[in-house]
Amino acid sequence: MYDYARAAVEAALAAGAAYADARVVIRRHERIAAQNGELESVTHAEDAGVGVRALVGSSWGFAATGELTDVAAKKAGAEATATAKASALVPGSAIELADVPIAQDVYETPHAENPFDVPLAEKVELVVGVTRTMHGVEGIGVATAHLGFWDTDKWFVSSQGHRIHQHLVEAGGGMDATAVGEQETQRRSYPQSFGHYETGGFEVIRRFDLPGNALRVAEEAVQLLDADVCPSGEMDLVLESSQLALQIHESVGHAIELDRILGWEAAFAGTSFLDLQQLGSLRYGSELMNITADATIPGALSTFGYDDEGTPAKAVDIVREGTWVGVLSGRDTAHLAGLEPGGMVRADGFNRLPMVRMTNVGLKPGEGTLDQIIADTKHGVYMATNRSWSIDDRRLNFQFGCEIGWEIVDGKLGRMVKNPTYTGITPRFWASLDRLAGPDEWVPWGVPNCGKGQPMQVGHTGHPASPGRFRNVRVGVKG
Amino acid sequence: MTSHEPQQITEHVVRDLDDLQALADRVVELVQASPRAQAANVEANVLVGRTRHALTRFANSFIHQHVGEDTVSVGLTVAVDGRTATAGTTDTREEALRTLIEATLESAALQPVDPHWPGATPPADVAASGNFDPDTADARPEQRAERVKAFVDVAADLRAAGYLDTEATWAAFASTAGQRAVGRATRATVDGIHQTDTSAGSAHQTSHRLADLDAAAAGTVAADRARRSAEFVDLDPGVYEVVLGPEAVSTMLTFLGVYGFNAKMHLEGASFAKLGEAQFDPAITILEDPADPRAIALPFDNEGSPRRSFPLVEAGVVRNLAHDRRTAKRAGAETTGSAVPGGSEFGAVPTTIKLVPGTTAPDDLVADVERGLLVTQFHYCRVLDPKTLVVTGLTRNGTFLVENGKLAGAVGNLRFTQSFVQALGAGQVVAIGDDDRYADGEFGAGVVIAPSLRLRAWNFTGGAKG
Numbered sequence: 001m002y003d004y005a006r007a008a009v010e011a012a013l014a015a016g017a018a019y020a021d022a023r024v025v026i027r028r029h030e031r032i033a034a035q036n037g038e039l040e041s042v043t044h045a046e047d048a049g050v051g052v053r054a055l056v057g058s059s060w061g062f063a064a065t066g067e068l069t070d071v072a073a074k075k076a077g078a079e080a081t082a083t084a085k086a087s088a089l090v091p092g093s094a095i096e097l098a099d100v101p102i103a104q105d106v107y108e109t110p111h112a113e114n115p116f117d118v119p120l121a122e123k124v125e126l127v128v129g130v131t132r133t134m135h136g137v138e139g140i141g142v143a144t145a146h147l148g149f150w151d152t153d154k155w156f157v158s159s160q161g162h163r164i165h166q167h168l169v170e171a172g173g174g175m176d177a178t179a180v181g182e183q184e185t186q187r188r189s190y191p192q193s194f195g196h197y198e199t200g201g202f203e204v205i206r207r208f209d210l211p212g213n214a215l216r217v218a219e220e221a222v223q224l225l226d227a228d229v230c231p232s233g234e235m236d237l238v239l240e241s242s243q244l245a246l247q248i249h250e251s252v253g254h255a256i257e258l259d260r261i262l263g264w265e266a267a268f269a270g271t272s273f274l275d276l277q278q279l280g281s282l283r284y285g286s287e288l289m290n291i292t293a294d295a296t297i298p299g300a301l302s303t304f305g306y307d308d309e310g311t312p313a314k315a316v317d318i319v320r321e322g323t324w325v326g327v328l329s330g331r332d333t334a335h336l337a338g339l340e341p342g343g344m345v346r347a348d349g350f351n352r353l354p355m356v357r358m359t360n361v362g363l364k365p366g367e368g369t370l371d372q373i374i375a376d377t378k379h380g381v382y383m384a385t386n387r388s389w390s391i392d393d394r395r396l397n398f399q400f401g402c403e404i405g406w407e408i409v410d411g412k413l414g415r416m417v418k419n420p421t422y423t424g425i426t427p428r429f430w431a432s433l434d435r436l437a438g439p440d441e442w443v444p445w446g447v448p449n450c451g452k453g454q455p456m457q458v459g460h461t462g463h464p465a466s467p468g469r470f471r472n473v474r475v476g477v478k479g
Numbered sequence: 480m481t482s483h484e485p486q487q488i489t490e491h492v493v494r495d496l497d498d499l500q501a502l503a504d505r506v507v508e509l510v511q512a513s514p515r516a517q518a519a520n521v522e523a524n525v526l527v528g529r530t531r532h533a534l535t536r537f538a539n540s541f542i543h544q545h546v547g548e549d550t551v552s553v554g555l556t557v558a559v560d561g562r563t564a565t566a567g568t569t570d571t572r573e574e575a576l577r578t579l580i581e582a583t584l585e586s587a588a589l590q591p592v593d594p595h596w597p598g599a600t601p602p603a604d605v606a607a608s609g610n611f612d613p614d615t616a617d618a619r620p621e622q623r624a625e626r627v628k629a630f631v632d633v634a635a636d637l638r639a640a641g642y643l644d645t646e647a648t649w650a651a652f653a654s655t656a657g658q659r660a661v662g663r664a665t666r667a668t669v670d671g672i673h674q675t676d677t678s679a680g681s682a683h684q685t686s687h688r689l690a691d692l693d694a695a696a697a698g699t700v701a702a703d704r705a706r707r708s709a710e711f712v713d714l715d716p717g718v719y720e721v722v723l724g725p726e727a728v729s730t731m732l733t734f735l736g737v738y739g740f741n742a743k744m745h746l747e748g749a750s751f752a753k754l755g756e757a758q759f760d761p762a763i764t765i766l767e768d769p770a771d772p773r774a775i776a777l778p779f780d781n782e783g784s785p786r787r788s789f790p791l792v793e794a795g796v797v798r799n800l801a802h803d804r805r806t807a808k809r810a811g812a813e814t815t816g817s818a819v820p821g822g823s824e825f826g827a828v829p830t831t832i833k834l835v836p837g838t839t840a841p842d843d844l845v846a847d848v849e850r851g852l853l854v855t856q857f858h859y860c861r862v863l864d865p866k867t868l869v870v871t872g873l874t875r876n877g878t879f880l881v882e883n884g885k886l887a888g889a890v891g892n893l894r895f896t897q898s899f900v901q902a903l904g905a906g907q908v909v910a911i912g913d914d915d916r917y918a919d920g921e922f923g924a925g926v927v928i929a930p931s932l933r934l935r936a937w938n939f940t941g942g943a944k945g
Contacts, residue, residue, distance in 0.1 A: 033823075033824050035824075038591065038593075038594055038595075039590050039591050039593065040823055040824055041563075041565060041823040041824055042563070042564045042565065042586055042587070042590060043564075043565040043566065043567070043821075044564070044565070044566040044567070044579075044582065044583065044586065045566065045567040045568070046566075046567070046568045046569070046570065046579075047552075047567075047568070047569045048568075048569055048570055049550065049569060051548075058541055058542070058543065059541075059542045059543055059544065059545055060543065060544050060545065060546075061545050061546075061620075062544070062545070062546040062547065063546070063547050063548070064546075064547070064548040064549075064550070065548070065549060065550070066549075066550040066551055066552075066569040066570075079547060082620065083533075083545045083546070083547055083620045084545060086545065086619070086620035086621045086623075086624045087535070087541075087542035087543075087545045087620075087624060089542070089621065089624040089625060089627070089628050090537060090540070090541050090542045090624060090627050090628045090631055091541055091542075092539060092540070092541030092542075092543065095543075120586055120589050120590075121589050124589070124590060124591070128591065141747055141748045141749075142747045142748075142749070144824075146824075178747070178749065180747070180748035180749065180866075181866075183866065183867065184864055184866050184867060185748070185749050185864060185865060185866045262539075263538050263539050263638065263640065263674075264538045264539075264543060264544075264640075265538070266538055266638075266640040266672065266674065266679070267538070267640040267641040267642070267670070267671055267672045267681075268642075270858075270875075351548040351550055352546075353544055353546050387863070388861040388862060388863050388871065389861055390859045390860065390861045390871045390872055390873065390894075391859055392858065392859065392873045392875075392892055392894070393858055393859075393873070393875055393892075397873065397892070397894055397941065397942070399871050399894060399896070399940075399941070401861075401863050401871075419863070419864070421863070421871075423894070423940075423941055454534060454536055454642050454644075455532065455534055455546070455644075456923075477871075477896055477940050477941075
């Protein structure tokens with residue numbers, strides 16, 4: 001496989017590229033889904049090909065082909081350079097690359113049980129069984145469950161001498177139950193909405209204990225139909241860790257992408273409220289806010305050996321005791337900003353241009369427990385499991401909806417409430433963080449559906465978090 | 480290390496529709512020749528597609544990313560005595576396809592019977608090929624770059640960002656039940672913004688012909704919106720009358736299609752749609768219309784069924800849902816040719832939606848608005864509840880206060896929380912523009928044709944400052 005990547009790189013250089021790299025990627029994906037006690041789909045997908053990136057002046061050119069032949073690889077290499085050259089019609093300052101170690105290495109995701117080796121019947125019975133259990137609860141209209149697995153081989157070659165083979169294994173899934181009322185639906189999910197994913201094998205799925213949670217999930221969905229609507233007003237907000245993970249994703253993870261800060265994503269995803277001039281001084285949140293982007297956390301979804309530019313995985317401080325100190329970057333953006341490259345550039349398959357993507361962007365744990373946080377709260381709402389998310393094009397104004405909430409009164413969980421929502425402004429919200437649970441409740445949540453770029457790329461990101469409390473948040477936005 | 484390395488892949492032969500049809504037919508033959516097919520009732524749907532897509536992306540007024548791909552994929556759905564499995568691959572070597580077929584048949588045979596399997600797609604005439612422009616399919620990088628330059632150059636004092644892309648799709652379908660179809664389509668889009676230090680304005684054009692795009696005109700519109708927004712005030716949240724531009728209307732139609740007219744959502748009780756009921760203002764007629772002369776669509780869907788034109792809403796009354804063959808079987812209906820990839824889980828959705836335009840010129844839509852807002856575009860919309868279709872999102876790229884029929888100035892972006900169904904309900908639609916065109920409702924180009932729309936009330940729940 002290295003030969004195809006090398007052929008593509010050599011062709012790109014021969015056509016005039018200042019730098020080129022290529023990835024041969026073979027990716028297998030399996031998805032199994034069930035609904036209401038019946039199998040809904042079993043899907044196997046495999047894509048294979050070579051993608052080559054060529055740098056000429058101020059533009060990357062990229063070409064991809066699904067033909068794994070020497071001829072096709074060379075053609076793609078030449079096309080990548082020709083495409084980059086055409087960009088000179090609308091030029092900018094020349095792109096340069098920050099230095100990184102030139103690695104020749106192999107890396108494999110530690111895993112105990114390759115998910116593709118687990119009998120299909122076992123996987124099918126798991127998702128069919130839990131949906132049967134959930135659907136058996138009176139009031140549940142739709143119960144779904146799914147499992148998803150990726151097995152990816154990547155061979156990376158650069159014109160600077162990189163030669164890296166990685167074998168990555170990812171596993172995850174989840175289930176949800178929807179109670180259908182006359183005028184509304186209510187849903188509960190487990191482990192989190194859209195499923196939870198990690199790097200690793202089928203042992204990840206076994207740890208979820210989907211069967212042990214099916215009945216509770218369904219019963220809570222039904223109870224929500226009759227629950228009171230979440231109260232409105234400013235009050236203390238306690239977030240369960242998977243919701244806090246998504247809060248990190250939207251209001252920190254995307255905001256700290258250096259390509260976004262530099263305006264490279266302005267038209268589609270937007271820019272960032274962050275200004276590089278404030279790096280090292282901007283107050284992002286309270287002193288409890290310590291965020292790292294760490295691609296080395298065992299088992300987290302964005303853990304790998306090297307990114308798609310051949311930069312070794314590393315941990316980078318992003319927010320230290322509330323102060324903004326770091327960004328997500330690649331070799332080009334880091335050079336432009338005069339920073340160290342972060343090893344955070346990845347692509348969605350062989351046919352997409354690598355771009356800055358979140359690694360495991362998460363909160364370091366605090367101390368104590370969720371129970372202690374609730375006991376310490378006079379009046380507020382505890383919200384769990386994301387239902388909706390929306391944030392503006394500078395990553396400032398957000399509104400989240402959760403599946404379920406409970407009122408907190410005098411240190412105790414009170415009545416269940418439905419349609420809980422909260423809204424805020426990013427730095428103001430994070431400044432109100434005053435409690436964060438400890439390492440025992442810290443979970444490396446994985447999000448498998450992060451959209452970015454044009455053409456759209458789906459990224460897999462990790463967001464470790466433990467439950468936390470935010471003071472005086474606007475809760476219960478009315479539609 | 481456990482990994483998989485395929486053998487050397489031999490030269491592909493897939494170049495045009497004949498090649499694609501031959502490949503689809505060959506996959507069907509291989510399925511039928513499988514040993515498993517001798518012992519069981521084996522059915523198959525095969526969809527072979529080739530996509531040539533190139534996208535020129537610009538930011539800070541220069542091209543920074545310029546990408547292209549040309550890939551062939553094979554999608555296979557099989558049923559073994561009613562037990563189903565689906566597979567896809569980009570590896571079209573015959574030995575790879577044989578391996579895929581055997582693995583997929585084996586996978587299917589292990590499953591429980593699929594109660595909603597409607598059988599392999601039967602023969603049905605596919606009337607016409609899609610809109611296809613060879614010059615767009617063969618567009619060179621320089622042609623895209625020239626148009627980007629035109630977009631950028633109209634406002635040298637502003638910062639431009641966006642993309643211009645060209646896409647050609649060729650597809651062929653074959654089934655064991657005898658359906659065969661081919662189709663092809665092209666699309667070209669320019670979508671971008673111009674930015675001042677405090678604002679942005681956007682513009683969008685999509686056609687099946689690259690030659691139709693006037694990137695300079697698009698750039699001019701975007702720059703004008705950006706300049707007019709440079710000085711803005713923050714408005715208090717509240718309920719305002721609104722004039723929505725085609726992009727904002729496109730977002731609404733996309734959500735109505737995905738969450739409401741999706742027959743699977745309806746079967747599961749999660750859709751707002753009530754067939755035969757007047758849920759919308761009488762001025763509203765929404766069509767799924769792949770036959771529109773402007774339509775960018777293959778003439779058949781993901782299951783090989785001909786795509787039909789039909790009303791979703793007629794003068795305010797919900798008339799039809801979008802069906803694939805699975806939901807049609809469950810509902811006792813006919814497929815509307817609305818199958819999409821992943822549809823067994825997600826359902827069927829209309830993908831050539833259009834809101835029938837009115838007769839009011841866009842400028843006249845604001846002419847007698849006493850106090851309201853002109854919204855160019857929505858951003859990051861998400862559903863709070865599918866059944867009521869309450870959605871939250873923000874405005875973007877040009878939001879203006881209208882007072883006494885005139886634009887009174889720009890306002891900062893606002894957050895809304897609003898039921899899209901209620902917003903279009905009886906008595907809520909004041910006027911519909913005559914400016915219908917392809918518009919991107921933040922979920923991709925070439926899906927919705929929408930005009931501007933004046934609505935009586937829209938619930939804004941916050942501003943950029945909270």
